[in-house]
Amino acid sequence: MLPPTEPAPPSREDLRINFFHPRPGFMRKEVTIIWITLAAWAIMTFGIPIHLAITHKDPVNTLAEVPYIFGIPAYFWFSGQFLILWFIFLCFFFNVLIDWLTSSYRRRR
């Protein structure tokens, strides 16, 4: 062991930053919150268009078969109006969790 006056050279493991292998503690919890938010972001944004692309190839049938909200096709309302609200909610959700995480770690310090 090195004398306390000389800072010990940290090992490579100590300096590892990897999104897919987060460091234990704060970073691991932060990355978990990020994964949840990103999953909710990606599924809602791209899920509906992918579903529509696979299941609805004919314009007339599509508009006859899909459910309607506020008088327009649900997917149209979903993309044009709901998703922006969803993004706002996701940012809100992320901030609440990060606030909680940050304050709990700062208290522990």
Added chain:
Amino acid sequence: MEQSVKFTPFFLLGCVLILSVLIGLLTRRHDKGGYGIQVRSIGHARIGAAIASNWMSAASFLGIAGVFFLHGYFAFAYILGWTGGYVLLLVLMGSQIRRFGKYTAPDFVEARYDSSVARVFSAIIAIIISLIYCVAQYKGIGMVFAWMLGIDYTEALVFGTVVTLLFLMIAGALKASRNQQMHYLLLILSFVIPLMMIAKKLGYNWLVPQFSYGSALRDLPAKVSIDYLYPWTFGTPYEWIALCFTLMVGTAGLPHVLSRFYTVPNNRDARWGVVWGLFFIGLLYWSAPAFGAFARSWLASSGTELDPVAAQAMADIIVIKTAEWVGLNEILVSVLAIGGILAAISTITGLLVTGAGAISYDIYYRLINPKASERHLLLVAKGALLVLALLVLVIAVNPPGMIAQITAVAFALAGNTLFPVFLLGIWWDRANKYGAIAGMLVGTVITFAPILFGHLLPSLRAVLPPTSSALIGAPVVILTIIIVSRLTPPPPDHLRRFLVEKVHSP
């Protein structure tokens, strides 16, 4: 009517520009110099208004409605790309880059990758992004001034450039800062109030035109209605998803968007400001498609035939045309036109100043003349600003597409270059300068290859559409950075330690 000078918008524009300089003079003492960091704490809603004000350009104010007018559902790719990108930015990078403590993209790249070469590359990319972004704004200014003055587009473009530079010089000479909240309020009111009146004129629910435009679409003749409501009439699912994804990663990598995270007192305020910012931006994007829908509604109900070429030519000022067509009061039509010009001018001035700063500091001072005095650098910056303004003017004479499409190319470049460099710079300690430089080079090639060689290789343009290349480009660049970094020595330990101790700690 097209050929006459419209005095009302002209008069109102003069008043608004003078007023904004006066308000800037009155409020400037509240701002600190340099990056305009506000030292006192302000409410999250006000931070959000500043984020939205910074964001609202001609692409948002004029462009989105134009794309919806032409391409219906396909326009949602722009709207979702430009809002969903804020989620990516907030979640993946906002806090971490702020903790890193560097205010501009070149500053961050140099500090993180310990390389002045990488810094110069990122500065050049940031300047090109500004240039492309400005071309789109110039197109907006040219078209609105052409409508206002009844003159040719090119003449209007020159006139608009002169007005913009004069405004910049006067505001700069008087050291007037921009009151972001006032600016946002002005823009959103000048967008939404005329829209409500248009809905009223056409007999739709005018209190919430953001919803009632659905009825207008349903009332269209069956063929047109189906075209607008069906998702894949004007583009394939791949094109829609690629565009949406590109705009999202582009938003997260755009230097002037990222810099907003530093203009507030602390990290938490910046994060919560994004929630409000997204809401304020949402108000504009919920409304923009309504202009396109009401324009189609008026065309159908009045029996006016518009051939595709004419529709394409006027799409970028369809917000103004719709107001004119339905017979809105001249003042309200003028308000819309002025909103478009203000959105464009404020974006141009911000981007030109940033671009000129990057040329004078990141390229001239860091690369050519490190002994240059501050006075000398200021002169270089002023000269660079003039050159950039003229360069944009020359390119904008023959705009390569619609306002939103040109802007999307700037986002594609940001998404293919700066986004991967920021992302890996924060989330992977092993990313090094060789990887970053290689990544930025590959990203630049991926962005411009389909534009330069697309006519020779149509399949290249189909796989990598110029507006949407980051769906493939960003992962390829990320892979490039990983491979090159793995094959070359790791970054110095002090940088990696900084990442552990400062960037990824509460």
